[in-house]
Amino acid sequence: MSVENEYNSYIKVSPAKLRVLVAKIVNQVAYHGDSLSNLIPDYLKQIGEDQRSLFQALVYGSIRHYFQLHQLTQKKLKKPLRGKETIVESLLIVGLYQILFSRIKEHAAINETVNACEVMKKDWAKGLINAVLRDVLREKEATLEQIQTFDNLPKWLVKRIKKDWPKHKQEIYEQSDKQAPMSLRLEKSLSTQEYLEKLEGLGISAQLGEFCGQALILDKPCDVLDLPYFDEGKVSVQDEAAQLAGQxxxxxxxxxxxxxxxxxxxxxxxxxxxxxxxxxxxxxxxxxxxxxxxxxxxxxxxxxxxxxxxxxxxxxxxxxxxxxxxxxxxxxxxxxxxxxxxxxxxxxxxxxxxxxxxxxxxxxxxxxxxxxxxxxxxxxxxxxxxxxxxxxxxxxxxxxxxxxxxxxxxxxxxxxxxxxxxxxxxxxxxxxxxxxx
Ligand SMILES: C[S@@+](CC[C@H](N)C(=O)[O-])C[C@H]1O[C@@H](n2cnc3c(N)ncnc32)[C@H](O)[C@@H]1O
Structure with missing residues (x-):
């Protein structure tokens, strides 16, 4: 299929269906051991071009906070959801992520997540999802404080980090909940100062790297196609720590x-x-x-x-x-x-x-x-x-x-x-x- 045809075949889905797709990915990762890099490309084909960034933000956010949100669902549900019904728990995690960590309007987040139950033909779960999400919304600040006390990494990894990095463990835990910066490596012929100015002219702000001479760290991620010289390979997206290898x-x-x-x-x-x-x-x-x-x-x-x-x-x-x-x-x-x-x-x-x-x-x-x-x-x-x-x-x-x-x-x-x-x-x-x- 040509790129254009592939693009034309992207179907826009309803906001509720979008939540269903996110819940399915979360479920695949959590219960079937699939990786995001395997799953995401196929899912992206099912949604509109302008829905991609919301979709990815919901997927990555829900997975990033999975351990905390999973523990919260365990406390909120009277009995755990098992087997085929784990998809409802995954949808609940997507709902909780929206309320606690995203900028999506809370009532819209609740409505669309509840509507997603209908799309999944699990009408029985509407009341449950609605009740838990509204309950959490009422006690949002207290819930946010409570989940800060939950580990957001698997137990074995927390133990290893404690053992390997006793003095740095807190920083490692905190960093693991964040989004990584987008960094660039400029080829030797490019001046970082001139490139910074070029980026500024395009409305992209960035800082010099800490220890690699040709590294820039963007304040916010951007599309690589907006980066001058990217096409020619003179600019690469590469984390500063990874750049040390070449040095x-x-x-x-x-x-x-x-x-x-x-x-x-x-x-x-x-x-x-x-x-x-x-x-x-x-x-x-x-x-x-x-x-x-x-x-x-x-x-x-x-x-x-x-x-x-x-x-x-x-x-x-x-x-x-x-x-x-x-x-x-x-x-x-x-x-x-x-x-x-x-x-x-x-x-x-x-x-x-x-x-x-x-x-x-x-x-x-x-x-x-x-x-x-x-x-x-x-x-x-x-x-x-x-x-x-x-x-x-x-x-x-x-x-x-x-x-x-x-x-x-x-x-x-x-x-x-x-x-x-x-x-x-x-x-x-x-x-x-x-x-x-
Ligand atoms: C950390 S990644 C390499 C990243 C890469 N150096 C870069 O900077 O883009 C590790 C790579 O090792 C490869 N790999 C794993 N086992 C290997 C083996 N026995 N022989 C060759 N490659 C292997 C994987 O396919 C993977 O691409």
Whole structure:
């Protein structure tokens, strides 16, 4: 289907139907383990173009506050809703989100959420939804205070954060309820000051980044198509913490470099724009690799792109060792919960150990591919020590030809090994730079 036809086929839905669609997504994530990135594209096809931002705000908001709102529903419902009726509980969560956290007029929020019961052919639930929402509205301030005392993360993660970051836990909890900022990385040829002025002329306000010279943080997110030079790849949307990867890995013109888990390619582009290198960009996920191809095309850059399992080096490595390797490893993504709030519902405690083992397997497979004297930058968007300093500690203990390199000052928290950034004006990230002796 052409883009235009696809656009014309978007159907505008009633406000009540919109709430039903949001409740269905919340239910899919909470009870069936589906991710927002899988679900949202299909749902967007069912609604009008001008309904998209409201739809996404309701979906992300309801998921972001899910744990608090779920606990509130448990207190308000006489008996829990089970089986097929969990959709009514999900709709209630969408209603509560609107009343407690959105700017939607409260009475409109209640009416449309109650009407949504009819659309779902669950007329029996109208009285229930109406009563709970009106009850909460009457005691809005007290309810807001009450839910501040509820954890808004799964219990296991609260426990891990307490253990790993006793002094920073409160800030981490607070940040995980917020929306992440939208940040830009400008190619080296662009001046941040001139670009700031250009943006200001377009009514887009932004600030300079904290520690990356080419970073700007927008005061409010905007459409990328409104950004000058975005089309040419001279401007990329990339969090400031993620921009450190391109800065910390020492590369120079002529180097042979591996970007080992590269998709969707934010850091691939950055490495290619840092120096005149030959880059092998590898990821095992074919669908995500499409985004790498698009990013390279947008920027007019080339890389040797490979879809393969990094650990199965026999299937893709040609024997020519690398001067530098970026390993942006698969991880729990606990540093980017603000961008992907469904992580709160989808991630299980047991995943952390499995991810730890996978990370170990990838590092072990890639280390022999590095030249003596070469550098490997290990990065994760996790804030958990098991995936970060503990992972590096184990690796350094077992690999005596690896040494930890000191990272420049000016960002993050120095940990037992290398550096951790916790979510703030930037995402949560961990970086360790290793050199082969
Ligand atoms: C954190 S993301 C990478 C983000 C990317 N570096 C960027 O900046 O856009 C981790 C990636 O690792 C990939 N991955 C996971 N296991 C892998 C494996 N065994 N071999 C290759 N890629 C793998 C995933 O498909 C995912 O794209």
């Amino acid at each position: 910390l890995l020492p590369i120079k013109d002529g180097d042979h470099v591996l970007d080992a888990c590269c998709a969707p390619g934010g850091k691939t582009l950055h490495l290619l724009q840092q120096a005149n290198i030959t880059l092998t960009a590898l990821d095992q996920d074919e669908k995500r690799m499409q985004r790498v191809y698009e990013n390279l095309e947008r920027a007019g850059l080339t890389a040797n792109c490979i879809v393969a399992d990094a650990t199965n080096t026999a299937s893709w490595f040609d024997g020519k060792q690398f001067d530098a390797i970026l390993l942006d490893a698969p991880c729990s993504a606990t540093g980017v919960i603000r961008r992907h709030p469904d992580i709160k519902l989808l991630r299980r405690e047991s995943d952390i150990d499995s991810l730890g083992k996978l990370q170990e397997k990838i590092i072990k497979a890639l280390w022999p591919l590095l030249k003596p004297g070469g550098f490997m930058l290990y990065a994760t968007c996790s804030i958990l020590k098991r995936e970060n300093e503990q992972q590096m500690n184990d690796f350094l203990y077992h690999n005596k030809d690896a040494k930890e390199c000191e990272l420049p000052d000016g960002f993050g928290i120095t940990t037992k090994i290398c550096r951790q950034l916790l979510p703030n004006r930037h995402d949560g990230f961990y970086y360790a730079l290793l050199q082969k002796k």
